[in-house]
Amino acid sequence: MAQASGDKKYKRILLKLSGEALTGSEKFGIDPKILDRLALEIGQLVGIGVQVGLVVGGGNLFRGAALQSAGLDRVTGDHMGMLATVMNALALRDALERSNIATQVMSSIPMSGVVDHYDRRKAIRALSNGDVVIFSAGTGNPFFTTDSSACLRGIEVDAELVLKATKVDGVYSADPMKVADAVKYDRLSYDEVLDKKLEVMDLTAICLCRDHRMPVRVFMMEKQGALLNIVRGGQEGTLIE
Numbered sequence: 001m002a003q004a005s006g007d008k009k010y011k012r013i014l015l016k017l018s019g020e021a022l023t024g025s026e027k028f029g030i031d032p033k034i035l036d037r038l039a040l041e042i043g044q045l046v047g048i049g050v051q052v053g054l055v056v057g058g059g060n061l062f063r064g065a066a067l068q069s070a071g072l073d074r075v076t077g078d079h080m081g082m083l084a085t086v087m088n089a090l091a092l093r094d095a096l097e098r099s100n101i102a103t104q105v106m107s108s109i110p111m112s113g114v115v116d117h118y119d120r121r122k123a124i125r126a127l128s129n130g131d132v133v134i135f136s137a138g139t140g141n142p143f144f145t146t147d148s149s150a151c152l153r154g155i156e157v158d159a160e161l162v163l164k165a166t167k168v169d170g171v172y173s174a175d176p177m178k179v180a181d182a183v184k185y186d187r188l189s190y191d192e193v194l195d196k197k198l199e200v201m202d203l204t205a206i207c208l209c210r211d212h213r214m215p216v217r218v219f220m221m222e223k224q225g226a227l228l229n230i231v232r233g234g235q236e237g238t239l240i241e
């Protein structure tokens with residue numbers, strides 16, 4: 001897709017998409033309508049010259065902790081969770097390419113013949129060329145989540161902002177899905193998130209961002225136009241910095 005310069009605050013971002021939100025109106029797995037809408041919105045960013053790295057979660061398919069509760073070995077469950085993120089990445093690449101957005105998938109777990117193995121220099125080259133790069137299979141290690149891999153890859157490829165697109169519209173004083181009168185924050189410091197143990201994002205990821213001064217914006221994936229508004233400098237959700 002041709003790149004045009006436009007009014008944008010960020011040149012390179014790392015967008016973390018909720019796996020669970022991919023289910024949309026389906027009972028399980030991936031709703032193709034969600035993929036198509038994401039392709040449209042990501043295409044708008046590419047269209048104004050924003051370089052986009054993506055990480056997609058696996059919560060619509062498998063999470064290691066949930067599998068452990070059902071009796072599986074935790075490390076096996078985490079491997080299944082990481083493989084789930086590769087499946088989501090393949091589905092997302094398909095939707096992006098159908099919209100003529102050049103996309104590469106890299107995996108932290110070698111998977112010859114399916115996707116390329118993660119290589120930081122190749123990823124930076126692809127991003128500089130305007131290709132979307134999807135970083136899949138998390139960090140490649142058990143006991144982490146894709147929040148951590150998103151922050152890790154974002155820092156590695158010199159993104160200016162990590163964007164967490166999720167089911168809620170920002171960070172609240174408590175989980176807004178469970179506590180009706182939870183209060184939303186517009187802005188938080190890393191230490192406030194850690195001290196208050198706000199669970200919208202895993203705390204390992206917050207520590208990593210704090211240590212490397214990587215700002216994180218949490219916003220609602222369902223809200224149309226939110227992504228474009230953010231890269232143009234608009235206020236959506238909660239900024240952690």
Ligand SMILES: Nc1ncnc2c1ncn2[C@@H]1O[C@H](COP(=O)(O)OP(=O)(O)OP(=O)(O)O)[C@@H](O)[C@H]1O
Nearest residue numbers: 018019020057058059166171172174175177199200
């Ligand atoms: N203080 C809080 N503020 C906002 N959301 C919170 C808070 N505490 C817990 N949450 C919950 O965290 C959830 C988002 O985190 P989580 O990483 O589990 O899901 P996700 O981003 O949708 O990723 P995936 O589905 O890929 O695992 C929100 O849906 C929300 O219900």
Ligand SMILES: O=c1ccn([C@@H]2O[C@H](COP(=O)(O)O)[C@@H](O)[C@H]2O)c(=O)[nH]1
Nearest residue numbers: 057058064078081082138139144145146
């Ligand atoms: O670095 C990582 C990243 C993820 N996992 C496992 O994958 C699932 C799915 O990721 P979510 O972030 O929960 O969507 C996660 O629950 C872990 O089981 C991992 O082991 N290492």
